Amino acid sequence: MKGNMQDWAPNVADIIEHASQQFPKREVISKTQSGELHRTNFRRVCARAKKLASALERDGYKKGDILGTLALNGYRHLEIYYGISGMGCITHTLNFRLHPDQAVYIINHAQDKVIFCELAFVTILEAIQDKLPFLEKVIILCGQEELPKTPLKNIISYEQYIELGDVDYKWPKMQQNDACALCYTSGTTGDPKGVLYSHSSQVIHAKAGSFALELSGRDSMLIVVPMFHVCAWGLPYIAPMLGSKLVFPGMHMDGRSLFDLIDKEQVTLAFGVPTVWMQLLNYCRENKKTLSCVNKTVVGGAALSLPILKEFEEKHNVTVIHAWGMTEMSPVGTTNLETTEMSTMTKDKKYAIKLKQGKPCYGVQLKIVSDTGVELPRDGIARGHLMVRGPWILERYFKETKKAVDSLGWFDTGDIATLDEDGYMTIVDRAKDVVKSGGEWISSIDLENAAYEHPDIIEACVVGVPHSKWDERPLLFVVLKAGKSIEKQEIKEFLSLKVAKWWIPDDIIFVEELPHGATGKLQKFGLRREYSNHYSC
């Protein structure tokens, strides 16, 4: 028997329409390239998104066309999210830090017909436009009078493009699972892969994210996490859903700029990756400032470290929420919220729990399995391949015919993790990075974290290198602080205080710098290849 409730095939534009009606005056603040603050609100964002949607429609773009963005976090990017997807096209956010070859690959793979390009990124497109056969038009995010001199063809300013758009445009109804947005994984090996989100999955994810992160319409949210990366964790949908104020830093991501923006716009909640928070905390420490208006910060994209956690909570009285997810998961998978139990714990015990990746929010299911696919116990000890399932997790990569999930719908995250009796998930390592030594697993992340505790080490990287006796053994690369020098043996002795003896790397290599990908993640595959014979010579 079927229920008698209404069918539901949402259009994400319903969200900005909702905000325009329910929270018309809630502000959207953007730091522009010049450093000035641009102020708008949800009513105006919605009106301009409608103008854009109608302009695109009039221009002949149709449901299913893919249109790219090469843009910073700001109000125009927000309007574009809704304008493109709301009229039925697909918003494809491009990472402006990509290598040009990767950008060409991705733009052509997606067959982007239009790219909305930030003024600051015009040179990126200039260099590759000849290699983009599908690209028909470049809409530059500025007024007509600000258009730069550029060899780019078929350009128009955003403001001119939307000028004659229709502010009374009616958003079309969507069908179930109509595509909405496209994002490519950073791809440390092989070609980048696309994840094609639907309107439904974006809406369901946003609703889940709002309670998995305990967000509220009273929040003033600083969105440091880039809008090109997994739709900024869904926040451009969540904030208008709840009526939260949005604060976009644009390109001004240094500690001082962030602090000033937080202070001026009374930010209560900030979202970002650990490296950005380190800069902010450094600035506060050096200038004896306190983040007095901030209540919470959400840290994701890389594991939270104890020093950052402690500094936020103890020096700034800011509650830290550790979150984990991935592009394939829209991205929110687990969050580590404050619990009733934590209020009576010792700090050390509480911090130990808060460093875990957290619990899955309702809608996401997790399990860990052995190499042969057998489910492992949720005892906090067994380490296995982390498998996920749920409505905002991909089924297949874009343009792939083969499913990315098994017959029961489980997606292999590529992570090795533990699950404990209280429901907490802890990432042990990436499956491809874990060092398989004598049938046991050594976590490269744990070893790196141990090395980081040495005062002279500023960066560390562990890879597994083939070994005749043990299959693999760890090899440690370290970057030392300027002017410092230490012996390998000293590092080994330091590590032996932190980890099991058989984990100690057989060798240590000092390097000037380590390779990072476009989203800042360590890229280990090159090192692994280059040093594959290191233990067999």
Next chain:
Amino acid sequence: MKGNMQDWAPNVADIIEHASQQFPKREVISKTQSGELHRTNFRRVCARAKKLASALERDGYKKGDILGTLALNGYRHLEIYYGISGMGCITHTLNFRLHPDQAVYIINHAQDKVIFCELAFVTILEAIQDKLPFLEKVIILCGQEELPKTPLKNIISYEQYIELGDVDYKWPKMQQNDACALCYTSGTTGDPKGVLYSHSSQVIHAKAGSFALELSGRDSMLIVVPMFHVCAWGLPYIAPMLGSKLVFPGMHMDGRSLFDLIDKEQVTLAFGVPTVWMQLLNYCRENKKTLSCVNKTVVGGAALSLPILKEFEEKHNVTVIHAWGMTEMSPVGTTNLETTEMSTMTKDKKYAIKLKQGKPCYGVQLKIVSDTGVELPRDGIARGHLMVRGPWILERYFKETKKAVDSLGWFDTGDIATLDEDGYMTIVDRAKDVVKSGGEWISSIDLENAAYEHPDIIEACVVGVPHSKWDERPLLFVVLKAGKSIEKQEIKEFLSLKVAKWWIPDDIIFVEELPHGATGKLQKFGLRREYSNHYSC
């Protein structure tokens, strides 16, 4: 183009399974008939729900069968919610305050095959069992040794029924829109009508409700609103979704019992209707007690009044959230959350806003229309028929072939309301209760509220009575405090200080009591019929 994310057809049992894994030890407290507290947790609730589901399956009950509950708020009722719906049958909650004829009508209309009956309600079934041809079995909510002597046929105790159930039962996968739960409207006119919720609508509603009411896993929730009534506003789904502690008062709803329970279980959040809160507040006032652990209370089911709002906020420092909805809406439609703006308002201004019904949570769309269906402005002044649309709003009543919504999916709530520029909705009156005088509308609710302010009046009721010149004119019924007597003229003069002159009722009738329906609402239709010639004689 379709998105590439996973399909999703939830089973509500996923929620209790989630809670069992993520919040296994979170408590579920139930006050039993004897007054003692029963303590269990989500892991045990889930295990027992599985035993029930497997017992029902073994007993031959199949997907789509409708099984009734005649039960109080407590842990067994919670297990039954999941046990019945989770295995594919439909949970039909029965109001134990119904007139026996209505109960017979509803049970037979639904064709309930089983009724799960509270020990205290066995006599209700005894009186009507002979008129229930579809009823196969009565499962009494007690241990086998507690079974009462009763002429009821085919009875078994709940504990015996689930004893041999399978704790490792696997919840079946549901198909999109499979039916989950059934609830009948109280029906002040005509036969009660059923609303058949689906698994998807219940899950979507619960997720929306959790952020529309700003609920958290740290909350200890007192569920005063009955589980027979619109699934207790979705709270039996929301709490395990978030990991919130649940506190059920059973039949102990007087002020003292509620206060003691709140205090003992450190309730932070309480849900209920105004009449129950009045008893609690009276108790606190008379005994000089303060609700120190409570942060928030959600008031719905009837309009919030200023005295209750003020007493909660000023005497007890409890934030009041006014909520509005209906059985046809699962039920949450609008909520009135604290906003950033309220923090700088005068108390009077803030209270004036908080007495409104609130803003629709994302997913619910509202509009107001004239008698001829023309949409009216959102200016806070225009009054129109309130129309709603969304995924947890019904499309048709149970067993009806005709849709209950118009061609665009709008459902007429039967209420007259205003919408303002900031998105707030205010209920003016029920459409059938509004008094149509000379082409203008007089709100019976506003008139009643004005009468309530007279110190000698304890209840008031206004109906529109046919009138030769004005179409209708208001007629006021009042119940005076014991031992008091006032003149009609005095009441009219009192009212003239509060409302427009042309609103003053042409006549006033003193009565000993007023008629109420099973859910406590005033039943005006009888009065309207009885007095239909009052102004034309």
